[in-house]
Amino acid sequence: MYPQTHLYFAEKILGKISDEITIGSIFPDFIISKTLPHEVSHQSGHKIFNLCRSSEKFLDLARAVITHGIKPHGLDYYGDEKYLDYERGYCFEKGRPFIGETVKACNIPLRMGWWKAHNIIEMGIELRINAIKDFGPTIRGALENKALLKDLDDLLGDISPEKKHCLVQKAGFFIDYIETAKVTALSLAAKYNTQMITKHNISVNIAEVAALIEKAALVVENDLEDFFLYSINKVKDTLKQTDIK
Numbered sequence: 001m002y003p004q005t006h007l008y009f010a011e012k013i014l015g016k017i018s019d020e021i022t023i024g025s026i027f028p029d030f031i032i033s034k035t036l037p038h039e040v041s042h043q044s045g046h047k048i049f050n051l052c053r054s055s056e057k058f059l060d061l062a063r064a065v066i067t068h069g070i071k072p073h074g075l076d077y078y079g080d081e082k083y084l085d086y087e088r089g090y091c092f093e094k095g096r097p098f099i100g101e102t103v104k105a106c107n108i109p110l111r112m113g114w115w116k117a118h119n120i121i122e123m124g125i126e127l128r129i130n131a132i133k134d135f136g137p138t139i140r141g142a143l144e145n146k147a148l149l150k151d152l153d154d155l156l157g158d159i160s161p162e163k164k165h166c167l168v169q170k171a172g173f174f175i176d177y178i179e180t181a182k183v184t185a186l187s188l189a190a191k192y193n194t195q196m197i198t199k200h201n202i203s204v205n206i207a208e209v210a211a212l213i214e215k216a217a218l219v220v221e222n223d224l225e226d227f228f229l230y231s232i233n234k235v236k237d238t239l240k241q242t243d244i245k
């Protein structure tokens with residue numbers, strides 16, 4: 001999912017927002033690097049929780065990390081990996097009818113179609129979430145909290161071979177990489193173009209992607225709330241188990 005959606009989800013579960021919760025809610029995407037790939041960052045919830053256990057300040061951050069990840073099951077698990085009896089997660093299932101148009105709009109080979117179509121759905125959801133509440137300034141503010149990021153860098157020293165994660169510098173890049181201003185289909189599509197160039201060296205047709213994002217926002221209208229309710233309950237249970245351990 002996209003950052004504002006993750007923060008919306010974390011707030012629903014934790015009942016509040018702080019810079020710690022904001023950073024935690026986007027952390028598994030924020031921390032990705034060559035030495036800390038997506039699979040690892042999205043399975044770091046328990047490790048980060050154990051590192052933060054002794055610090056009351058960072059416990060909420062660790063809880064928010066867990067609301068995001070894949071193992072233990074956070075929002076990305078239910079969105080990407082598995083939801084109900086679908087073949088994969090909610091966003092993949094919803095993205096299935098978008099594969100053909102996504103391949104065309106994104107100038108990608110068919111084999112990447114389903115994966116990128118699920119991103120279109122995620123952006124449609126981000127558009128809807130931003131219309132409920134604009135989390136952009138909160139995310140920007142937390143990423144600019146250098147004191148917090150420095151403390152976190154020290155605390156997390158040993159979750160990857162990098163030792164130091166240079167979180168303050170990373171935050172500078174990440175603010176540009178994601179949409180923290182007012183979200184529109186066009187602004188999301190323009191950021192997606194930047195992300196596709198960075199990741200795959202491929203330029204997308206921004207106008208066509210924007211039209212698909214608007215369509216995706218409509219396609220999730222009927223069951224997005226059910227998806228969130230289901231996932232919120234599951235992740236609340238997971239957090240209860242984590243807190244007890």
Ligand SMILES: [Zn+2]
Pocket residue numbers: 001028029042068076
């Ligand atoms: Zn993620």
